Amino acid sequence: MNLTVRQLLAVVAALFLALTACGGGKDVPAADSTGEESSAAAPSENTxxxxxxxxxxxxxxxxxxxxxxxxxxxxxxxxxxxxxxxxxxxxxxxxxxxxxxxxxxxxxxxxxxxxxxxxxxxxxxxxxxNVLQIAVPAGNPANIADLADFANPDLTLAICAPRVPCGAAAETVFAAAGITPSVDSLEEDVRAALTKVELGEVDATLVYVTDVIAAGDSVEGIDFPETEEAVNxxxxxxxxxxxxxxxxxxxxxxxxxxxxxxxxxxxxxxxx
Amino acid sequence: MSDPDLLERGLRPTSATGSRWRRRTPKVVSSQRTGAKIPLALLIPAIVGIAFLVLPMVGLLIRAPWSELLVRLAEPEVGQALRLSVFTATLATLASMVLGIPIAWVLARSAIRGRSILRALVTVPLVLPPVVGGVALFLVLGRRGIIGAWLYDTFGFSLPFTTTAVVIAETFVAMPFLVISVEGALRAADARFEDAAATLGANGWSTFRRVTLPLVAPGIAAGAVLCWARALGEFGATITFAGNFPGTTQTMPLAVYLALQNDPEAAIVLSLVLLVVSLATLTLLRERWLTRAR
Missing domain, CATH: 3.40.190.10 (Periplasmic binding protein-like II)
Structure with a gap:
């Protein structure tokens, strides 16, 4: 069986078509069974x-x-x-x-x-x-007091990336406070930002109040007034x-x- | 080892003294190989395997907003992330070669005790979820880490959130690929060439440099390619240990992931850019190796 690359690709394409065709066929019985379930469950309200x-x-x-x-x-x-x-x-x-x-x-x-x-x-x-809170490592080693500290280039700071919800909220509160933050990292989500605070590798970040509570003793939360600008x-x-x-x-x-x-x-x- | 085996490796003595070996392409042997029939038992799983590997890429190509491609490519952030990715992946590959080839040699050639444990330890980054790898790097090199705290207190120098941190994270995750490839090549290579070199008076280092290295060069090249590709796609350890900041630590995979949060089409375009650049680089390098080998 001597196959050229072109023949091999043709077989792959044929296989792909066959697989998608199979998938289409299986949909029919699946739709039937869900129809039965909903008609059986409909009459009784409490159960x-x-x-x-x-x-x-x-x-x-x-x-x-x-x-x-x-x-x-x-x-x-x-x-x-x-x-x-x-x-x-x-x-x-x-x-x-x-x-x-x-x-x-x-x-x-x-x-x-x-x-x-x-x-x-x-x-x-x-x-x-849910609203934002400043999250710092336990004991607040860098003595973060309020949102203005995020403009200090000497501190190691992280906020969520503008594309993710907590980052968009952070942008809003900074704009409301008239602060240009000097951050070292734009985190992909709240969890990533909190991990860096828990390890003490960043001095502060902005996450939601619920995240600070869920993080337990290794993280402290600091309230700030501008948080009302970004209620989620x-x-x-x-x-x-x-x-x-x-x-x-x-x-x-x-x-x-x-x-x-x-x-x-x-x-x-x-x-x- | 029989004569055809030697031919297959492209190795032949170039002089009557036999002290130097030169690579030569074994044309006769290779043309016999490529004409081999493919047994059905291999062909069918091969086809299924190719479909499995290629179809997700086809999916990306189908969904790609082609009209947007050029616009995206012109965005300064994309070029910045791409340059940073190629730069850090290349440095990580070089670092992996400098540190990884000696590890592979120790694993394949030395007679030290507990070699299998050492091998398992070296390959830990392969099984560790990369994000955990990033946290582990913090615990050692972070400003509160075992070594990092000393660096920070003594020199006021902190590794995380720097481009160096990106290279470190990528090296940590990608180096095992190189070590495994090179170790395999070393094991497959005939150690008698090294013995012969030693008999002729070469010391350990010059035997390694002039006999062993040329002998396993294809294995090193294959390992370096794997390593580079892995480093280029590295996400978890990088975003954890180096963070994400455009220009310093935001590599393409990080840009792709963040784009996926609210702009899936942009993520597809960025993925394709990464794909094209890596395929082009690997193809070009392969061409060079092949021509150099001839």
Whole structure:
């Protein structure tokens, strides 16, 4: 069998077509089975069951995981699974057809990405808010006092990159305060910024209040007045293609309830 | 070792004394090899494998906003990130060669105890998630690290968030690729050439320089290519240990990742730029090696 590269590529292309054709064929029975499930689950109101998939911004990881335990205590037949990640990534996944029931975004702009695509069922509701705080290593070795210290070139400072939500918020508060920050690194997310503070490698960074609380004793938070210029709203919505719409609705109502609000407040979020 | 094996390596004595060896292309042997039939049992998995490796790239090409490509390329930040990437990856490869070839020699040729443990330790960066590698670098070289604290207190010098830190992070992650390649080449090479050189009075260093190095040059080249490619694509250790700042530490993979946060099309364009530059560089280098070998 003497094959030229061209013949080899032709075979590869043929294989690709065959694979995509197979994928198309498999879609048909899958659609049938979901249709059966939803028609069977529809009549009864109180007995929710089945898997419930919640896509939520990474900052909600701890509080949503905790709330899921309370939720399943009320609805033992529902199995809650989470996909935590950057809201931008989640929005992309949802618009690409990921089988999610609920989307809780860490900002309104990524929620807009989902609603404009027609992937949301109904209007999103803002369920909580988060604001920035200065995060310093335990003991505050560089004696950071307020936002003005971010202009000091002698300090090692990091903020989130302008492209990520915490970075956009940081830009807003610096603009409001009239400060040009002198930073050494533009971090890809809150976690990366906090790691550098926890290790004492940077003197200060700007992250959300909830992140400072979640980081524990190795990080201290310092409030500053300009933070009110960049209040981050968290909207939640059920999704149009939700495989389990009843459970999705129940979850959203649960997050908006007093129980949900109390858990969010403990984690450092504030009510809208 | 039989005569055809020697021919295959392109090695022949150039003088009657036999003290120097020269590379020569074994034309007869290679033309016999390329005409070999491909057994079906190899062909089918090879095709599936090629599809698996190439199709994601095809996906990028299909989704790429071609009209935007030139506009993006003209952006100063893109050129800056690209230059920094090529510069740091090249320095990391050089550093890996200076430190890694001796490691490979120790692993392949020396008789020290605990060699297998040493090999496992050297390849730790391969299995370590790169972000953890970056944190580990902080713990040693950061301003509160074991060595870094001393540097900082004595000289007021701090490595993290500098271009040097990028090179260090890339070297840490990429060097094992070079070490493994070179060790493999050293093991496959016939040690009797080295013995012969030693018999003829060459000391250890000159045997290494004049016999061993030319003998394993293709292995070193292959390892260097792997190492360079890995360094060029390095993300996790770099963004952790060196941070991300345009011009000093923002390499292409970092720019791609950040673009992905809110501008997926830009991320695709940047990825393609990186892909084209790395493919072009590797192809050019390969051409040079092949022509030099002839």
């Amino acid at each position: 929710l069951s089945g898997p419930l998939t919640v896509f939520a911004g990474a900052s909600l990881t701890d509080v949503f995981t905790e709330l899921a335990e309370l939720f399943t205590a009320d609805h033992p037949d529902v199995e809650v699974t989470f996909n935590f990640g950057p809201s931008s990534g989640l929005a992309t996944q949802i618009n690409q057809g990921a089988p999610a029931d609920v989307f809780a975004s860490a900002n309104t702009s990524q929620m807009d990405v989902v609603t404009q695509d027609g992937s949301a069922a109904g209007e999103p509701t803002v369920f909580t808010e 709203a968290y909207p939640i919505v059920t999704l149009a293609a939700a495989p389990n719409p009843d459970a999705a609705q129940a979850w959203v109502e649960f997050i908006l309830s007093d129980v949900g609000a109390a858990a969010l407040e403990t984690a450092g979020f504030r009510s809208p």
